[in-house]
Amino acid sequence: MGRPAPELAPALRGYRGSITDPARWATWQPQRGDILVCTPPKCGTTWTQTILAMLVHGGPDLPGKVPVLSPWVDADLGVPASEVAAELSRQTGRRVVKTHTPADGFPIWDGVTVIAVYRHPLDVFFSLRKHVANTAVIEPDNPMNRPVPEALRAWLSGSEEPEDFDTDTLATLAVHYRLTVLSGRYPDLALFHYSDMLRDGRAAVAQLAAAAGIEADAALIDAVAEASAFGAMKAKASEFVPVGGTGYWKNDAGFFDSASSRKWEGKLSGAEVALFEARLAELVPDAAARDWLKDGGARV
Helix, strand or coil, rough: CCCCEEEEECCCCCCCCCCCCCCHHHHHECCCCEEECCCCCCCCHHHHHHHHHHHCCCCCCCCCCCCHHHHEECEECCHHHHHHHHHHHHHCCCCCEECCCHHEEEEEEEECCEEEEECCCCCCCHHHHHHHHCCCCCCCCCCHHHCHHHHHHHHHCCCCCCCCCCCHHHHHHHHHHHHHHHHHCCCEEEEEEEEHHHHHHHHHHHHHHHHHHHCCHHHHHHHHHHCCHHHCCCCCCCCCCCCCCCCEEHHHHHHHCCCCCCCCCCCCCHHHHHHHHHHHHHHHHCCCHHHHHCCCCCCC
């Protein structure tokens, strides 16, 4: 086992929801070298976890399914907390875990690398619609099931509630960004944008390895880039998808939608895009920070 990672500062508040349970953080006892992937939903979380898990384990041949090796630590997905804790304790090297909680919702640990990934909010919106439609148990009251204009208005006008943080709105995404990136809470935060990763998958693998301090030669980077490409992951979806193979999804492969950006083009009117821009400006007042959240590029 590795050395425990000392806690330098406590969490500032708790986040919970239909799945998220802050008590579940206890399933993971952070060690120096561990990696925490901290993203809002539908921003490339599973992709990033997979790349990092493959890098940590020295290649694409993993000793288990990604959601088991790299659990969503503060979520109750029906797996007993004791099982999650036992699996993490069995791993003798660096561990990769995941959360959708903003950085003020967990402690600062010495020796733990935090990697955050973001995506254009409108791409998140359309991915969320596909995500909800692919769940086996239909939620009739979920606004994402409504026609696009109604769903968009609900998503834009929705609030951010720490006690109901699993209800996805533009506000929850924006608060995650503000409190994780713009707050400076984690000065050494490794920050990535989905669009940048998508433009050059091999470069994304190399950059993630560098951010996590993982030595990776060209052969390892090539192998991981190939194995974590969209088509390769979709073809083996049950190995990568959260609760894959359990019937939670209508189709495990449907979890991987299209690996694309600018999903809203041709689907939203100019007025709807303007409404989004106005709401985002309320939630993220800094123009440069908004531009990066939408399109990536140079670091905020």
